[in-house]
Amino acid sequence: MSARFAVLGGGLMGRLMAVSLARAGQSVDLFDRAGPDAEGSAARVAAAMLAPLAESVEAEPLVVELGQDSLSRWPALLAGLSRPVYFQRQGTLVVWHAQDRDQAVRFGRALARAHPRLPGAEPARALSGAEIAALEPGLGTRFPRGLFLPGEGQLDNRALLPALADAMRDAGVRTHWQVMVAPEQVEADWIIDCRGLGAKPDWHAVRGVRGEVVRVHAPEVTLTRPVRLLHPRYPLYIAPKPDGIYVIGATQIESEDLSPASVRSALELLSALYSVHPGFAEARILEMTAQCRPALPDNRPEIRWEGGRLIRINGLYRHGYLIAPAVLEASLALVRHLAAADTLRPADWRAQQRWPSLYHFEEAA
Numbered sequence: 001m002s003a004r005f006a007v008l009g010g011g012l013m014g015r016l017m018a019v020s021l022a023r024a025g026q027s028v029d030l031f032d033r034a035g036p037d038a039e040g041s042a043a044r045v046a047a048a049m050l051a052p053l054a055e056s057v058e059a060e061p062l063v064v065e066l067g068q069d070s071l072s073r074w075p076a077l078l079a080g081l082s083r084p085v086y087f088q089r090q091g092t093l094v095v096w097h098a099q100d101r102d103q104a105v106r107f108g109r110a111l112a113r114a115h116p117r118l119p120g121a122e123p124a125r126a127l128s129g130a131e132i133a134a135l136e137p138g139l140g141t142r143f144p145r146g147l148f149l150p151g152e153g154q155l156d157n158r159a160l161l162p163a164l165a166d167a168m169r170d171a172g173v174r175t176h177w178q179v180m181v182a183p184e185q186v187e188a189d190w191i192i193d194c195r196g197l198g199a200k201p202d203w204h205a206v207r208g209v210r211g212e213v214v215r216v217h218a219p220e221v222t223l224t225r226p227v228r229l230l231h232p233r234y235p236l237y238i239a240p241k242p243d244g245i246y247v248i249g250a251t252q253i254e255s256e257d258l259s260p261a262s263v264r265s266a267l268e269l270l271s272a273l274y275s276v277h278p279g280f281a282e283a284r285i286l287e288m289t290a291q292c293r294p295a296l297p298d299n300r301p302e303i304r305w306e307g308g309r310l311i312r313i314n315g316l317y318r319h320g321y322l323i324a325p326a327v328l329e330a331s332l333a334l335v336r337h338l339a340a341a342d343t344l345r346p347a348d349w350r351a352q353q354r355w356p357s358l359y360h361f362e363e364a365a
């Protein structure tokens with residue numbers, strides 16, 4: 001017999017959970033304060049780069065491992081959707097200007113330290129100027145040195161979110177758009193809280209980290225894979241999406257300010273962009289958006305269960321797309337365990353999981 005699930009929040013994690021639960025035969029209601037286009041979510045604004053090695057320089061080892069695992073899970077997830085979603089794994093190109101060589105040395109050392117934790121990942125490769133030009137002819141020989149991070153990827157989140165909305169409909173999820181909810185307001189056997197920063201009123205540790213991104217249309221620029229610019233003050237990424245669209249980001253500011261992007265951020269991002277490829281001078285700015293990444297104090301994701309009917313999934317921070325498939329699997333495993341009323345103590349069950357530290361069980365503390 002199917003249980004009744006209420007999924008709170010229909011951004012990235014909420015949509016993935018709702019589709020999976022409904023396809024597994026459960027009865028699912030999904031609530032979101034916004035609409036099917038996911039306006040107001042971090043998921044809509046994100047660049048959706050899938051870069052475990054590049055992120056390993058700053059991210060927690062848990063995040064890097066979840067990211068590496070998720071890279072190979074995305075194709076099957078996308079194949080189950082009724083519309084195509086652009087996804088590529090052509091690696092990340094990292095470049096820097098000659099005066100920022102020190103940044104590159106530090107970045108290279110951090111990559112070398114992180115790489116042994118990534119089973120199956122190819123190490124970063126040093127590139128000459130000619131090799132950069134061969135990979136990305138559009139950059140010419142502007143950069144004499146670079147790094148290539150093989151196997152890293154990205155996807156088109158603006159295609160994924162509506163595709164997941166269709167998948168929810170097809171799987172029989174009852175969607176309740178434009179409805180603001182809190183866990184105590186819904187009736188269900190199980191409540192899955194995926195509200196991101198919206199969970200803050202009843203999970204005070206959740207915080208927002210502001211990020212600003214620009215979307216431009218630059219049909220004359222021909223970058224084919226994500227490019228990262230190392231810079232002491234204005235680190236930048238350029239993520240090419242289909243149809244000549246590029247997503248450029250992102251600032252990272254410890255603030256929950258959701259007001260529009262500032263002139264300073266616009267100047268920094270766009271100047272750094274122009275310094276990578278002057279062809280962007282003629283690009284058309286489609287959007288400049290600010291949104292907050294939902295984070296926990298240690299910047300790690302968490303699946304939290306406090307002994308009742310509420311499971312919280314949060315803290316995806318700047319890595320939601322990178323780690324979502326693995327977090328989804330881990331969340332579904334917990335749902336199955338709890339719904340089966342297994343006699344194994346949660347702490348013992350957790351100890352058997354691949355990533356025990358992803359789970360926080362209050363009763364097991």
Ligand SMILES: Cc1cc2nc3c(=O)[nH]c(=O)nc-3n(C[C@H](O)[C@H](O)[C@H](O)COP(=O)(O)OP(=O)(O)OC[C@H]3O[C@@H](n4cnc5c(N)ncnc54)[C@H](O)[C@@H]3O)c2cc1C
Nearest residue numbers: 009011013033042043048049181196198211319320321322
């Ligand atoms: C600028 C920026 C760039 C990013 N770039 C990347 C990247 O390149 N790679 C990567 O992996 N990740 C990236 N991310 C991070 C990624 O977007 C997030 O980690 C991910 O979206 C978090 O998913 P979520 O479902 O937890 O939260 P969200 O996607 O924010 O979804 C939360 C949902 O809950 C809803 N909600 C909130 N409160 C309520 C309420 N009370 N009632 C009903 N609904 C509610 C919201 O409307 C929203 O739809 C980026 C984020 C930002 C902001």
